[in-house]
Amino acid sequence: MPVILGIESSCDETSASVCVDGVIMSNVIANQTIHEAYGGVVPELASRVHQQNIVPAVQQALLNAKVSKNDIDAVAFTRGPGLLGSLLVGVSFAKAFALAKGIPLIDINHMQAHILAHFIGDKNPSFPFLCLTVSGGHTQIVLVKDYFDMEIIGQTLDDAAGEAMDKTSKILGLPYPGGPLIDKYARQGNPDAYKFPEPQIPGYDFSFSGLKTSILYFIRDNVAQNPDFVSQNMADICASVEKRIATILLNKLQKAAQAYGIKDIALAGGVSANTGLRLGLQAMAEQNGWNSFIPKMEYCTDNAAMIAIAGYHKYLKGEFIGQDVAPMARMAF
Template structure:
């Protein structure tokens, strides 16, 4: 009955989790509000706040799980991808903790962990399945053949879907983080109010740079004619942007599912918390007779529970890292 301590520090959430025999007993997330004043994550500030948060987060995770640090069998941590300074804090803590307690280390790919979050709880997909993994920095369609046998069959050629939402929020003058606010206003708006272009990218790859430019010019031109255009039409703008981003993602996902003959479809990553995308996936699966899988909201954004569950499956395989391991800002499957 392995007890895994999971550590996540890839961006601006410091998180710790305890997994016992494949069950998540705690998942503590310390958010960083310091970045709100700057309209985005400041890497140096993020790493400093991680240093302040990591020990209390781990202590609270152990308390919530009612597990003693002496009961831990291994320490799993995010190696990458992410902000190098942020990763360094989590990796250094994990290595020090493991060294002090003579425990094995388990390095985890952050994007694989997002996918393996689907194995927290009882409603799990079966292999093989497709996973649309969408975050601020990544947009991928992944063919998942086993826990650590994953193939990226489609990905963004430039910007990620999360970046398109973040850029839109800035254009609209919304405070950081803007993604949840776009989701909030979109619930009140008409998604058919404005038509934004869908990039014509062949195959299963994505592109969002052109959409970002189209949104920028649309807002610029309409504000030039009516300075109050944004305030008067904010819900409709958000709903229309959200719908276009969701349809771009889901059209490619449907194409991938049909090409590979797969009926188990999953959604993961920070943008999977978006209501419109979640509802769109469920509607797409219902239409095609597929089964959809979406993690609980707390496991969509960056969290250590997904690191701990990934660590659990690596522990069963006996795949451990040495003390010489270093974080990687860029990391592929």
């Protein structure tokens, strides 16, 4: 009955989780509000706040799980990809904890962990399945053959979907983080009010740079005619942008599912918390006879539970790493 401590510190959430025999017993997330004043994550500030949060987060995770430090059999941690300074805090803590307790270390790829979040709980996809992984820095369609046998069959050629949402929120003058606010306004708007272009990229790859530019020009031109255009039409703009981003993602996913003949379709990553995208996948699944899988909200954004469950499956395979491990800002599958 292995007990795994999971550590996540890839960006601006400090998180700790305890997994006991494949069951998540706790998942503590400490958010960083300091970045709101700057309109985005400031890497240096993020790493400093991680240093302040990591010990309390781990202590709370242990308390919530009702286990002690001596019960931990291994420490799983996010090695990358992410902000190097933020990763360094989590990696250093994991190494020190493992060294002090004489237990093994397990390094985890952050993007693989988002996919493996689907194995938290009872409703799990069957291998092979397709996973649309969407975050602020990544947009990928992944063919998942086994827990750690994954192949990226499509990805963004430039900007990620989450980045397009963040850029849109800045253009609209919304405070950081803008993604949840776009989601909130979109629920009140007409998704067909405005039409934005869909990039014509071959295969299963994505591009969002052109969409970002079209949104910028659309707002610029309309504000020139009516200075109050954004405030008067905020809900419709957000709904229309959200719909276009969702259709770009889901149209590619549908194309891949049909080509590979796969019926189990999953959604993961921070942007998978977006209501429009979640509803869109569920509707498309009904139309195509798919089995759709979307993690609970707390497992969509960055969290240590996904690190712990990934660490559990690596522990079963005996895949450990030495104390000479270093964080990687860029990390391939």
